[in-house]
Amino acid sequence: MDKHVQGTPPRVVIVGGGFGGLETAKRLKRSGVQVTLVDKRNYHLFQPLLYQVATGGLSPANIATPLRSILRRQKNCQVIMAEVVDFDVAQQKLYLADGQIDYDFLIVSAGATHSYFGNDAWEPMAPGLKTLQDATEIRRRIYSAFEAAERELDPARREALMTFVVVGGGPTGVELAGALAEIAGHTLKHDFRQINPQDAKILLVEAAEHVLAHYPAELCSRAEAKIRSLGIQVLTQTKVTDVRPEQVHLSGPTGESVIATQNVVWAAGVRGNPLGQKLAQTCQVELDRAGRVPVSASLRVEGQENVFVIGDLANCPGPNGRPLPGLAPVAIQQGRYVANAIASQIAGKAVSEPFSYYDRGSMATIGRAAAVAQIGKRQFCGLLAWIMWLTIHLMLIVQFQNRVLILMQWAWNYITFNRSARLIIEDRTPKTSG
């Protein structure tokens, strides 16, 4: 704080405009600080619905809102679209790809990326789902596979084109597999002449004993039954041992197997944004195994009074001793906490209470009109859970407009089994990109 010039408002710099960063910025509205939100993208992404873009149910703009638009009325906040490349906590600076910023308080909420557990070479064959580009790329691959299958004369190659392997049985994997089953079974039903899209094989591969393993055992098995009823093959206790251009190698309870497939989606693991490494270096702390920055009960990095890490990038111990999961509600509550902590610190008040996460429950959809939900000690499954899921997700979406449009799009998709955004859009050719 020694660099802070008396008389000017303290400078709070937030890295990342996800759920945590955005909440922090908003909560600092009336705290007398100058907020700078830095993000390499110009929008806030509603990540829980990213799988809907990847499967053609929603358009990118339905789940992405310009950060400037959200914060336009907050005069003490400026948004900078820039890439952060490093930090220097001794100098209270962060370095951008093309500049630098001084701070009095730093909040790093740079999120997570997918992890291939040391097998980064798999990425081109098995893209993960973290960004809008990932989503439109997966969408392109899914619909291109059906197009290619329609023209393929060799039955084995045709089968490989119509085999979809989703790696990872967490909420994202389950949601993707469910959406794929709906595409194959309903959306594309009448669209092809040479193939029957219902012949598509969808495999959901999970290393643990159950899919949705974070849910109570009973809910898990009901979810699994529902997933199987959609025609999805669920392979639990099964590990991916290799991914090659047209093959996935599996190792499961019945031994080794090789699946011929052209379509693999990776929903298996996440690791902290590489910026965590830079922050850990300057703070002289160690990252955890998932690449997250360990934080204290007040969400500060060890030894730093004015550096906070929140959201998916933070390793923040939960009540059971395990790190809190990478969920939007965790990040939002942490953002709120940090905004209050900064306001208290400026006001010279006593050290605030430690952060504690209030778990309102969690839920995941399984295809059409089915979901599982855990709210406190109560468990829900099926249509009721799905309606709850729909309601809560609509409520959470930042902008009113998107909420209405998404509801209409969903209503339409639900009635017609349609997915209107199933566009195959290639990147522009280098010739025309400036």
Place this chain on the structure above:
Amino acid sequence: MDKHVQGTPPRVVIVGGGFGGLETAKRLKRSGVQVTLVDKRNYHLFQPLLYQVATGGLSPANIATPLRSILRRQKNCQVIMAEVVDFDVAQQKLYLADGQIDYDFLIVSAGATHSYFGNDAWEPMAPGLKTLQDATEIRRRIYSAFEAAERELDPARREALMTFVVVGGGPTGVELAGALAEIAGHTLKHDFRQINPQDAKILLVEAAEHVLAHYPAELCSRAEAKIRSLGIQVLTQTKVTDVRPEQVHLSGPTGESVIATQNVVWAAGVRGNPLGQKLAQTCQVELDRAGRVPVSASLRVEGQENVFVIGDLANCPGPNGRPLPGLAPVAIQQGRYVANAIASQIAGKAVSEPFSYYDRGSMATIGRAAAVAQIGKRQFCGLLAWIMWLTIHLMLIVQFQNRVLILMQWAWNYITFNRSARLIIEDRTPKTSG
């Protein structure tokens, strides 16, 4: 026709699923032929609204509908997503990048691309607007320019970042310039802290004496007045003599000038799809100067009984001797005509009437709530013309869903001056593209 096997339905192959090709396919529903529609994209694009995607008002999926989805119920029609690379009219074949197709009747409706009049090197600096990729790229450039201006300290570079040059005063150029004026004047009004988006300079450059030169003189001058009232600088009788990375060189009535700008959009000229050249070669005809294939009054290529060219790729003389313009209604009416001509030819009926275009009129929007329209001999300008424009464009959009969603999106945008789809989305990095 000698290759046609008796007893099997004649094979009609349509190249391109734009307005003309799609109309032909639909009209052949009950004509006893087997239709194959080949397109390198999996969707029909509603090109008249492409400028709305380029300026963030609509999402790509709002104006693109999967071809399979449109034709799913038409059992005599199959859709093939493939790239046509050549034709052989003697063999009645067309060659794909990965295969070949035999035909009895061929309709080529492959459309047009932008023309730099021999200066193709300008393309990276001055992208044209013909595809969804073009539109999202222009959108990325527009909003990135404001982001960069916000962080630019050098006033001259900042001004260059906030200077937008639209080359070409036809409907697309006017619509783009009008949308840019609305973005700068309203949409982004409260979004920035260092710059005032209203300082943006928008130039509309047109080589002819007036913008919208195809409209009657009185309508032209009213449109021009309206455009100027939006703060757009209209430079008529002005030619672009060079485009360089951060400059546009102009030559006009007052001499030469150089505009420092980082944002140039090319809406000046079109030429026929390069496939026209391939077709002309195998048919031994000459393309016109705009790269279009000359067709007879029955839309056939000279010397070919069973090869038709329609839409933007055809040079079809209009009543005044000049080629018909590249408009959706022309292509649609030509598609209808060709479908009838093929049905007649199969039925062995006498040669049908020559094609004649029924001109229902034309219209163009100028920013917010203003348009010009010519319906028969009547002329409209302002709000009434805009309401007509809105109504007709909504009616034309293929799918019911898109119509409702677009109307809602427009209503919302109109009330709030918002543009919700203003996402800056980079292409995926090579690392992650498969």
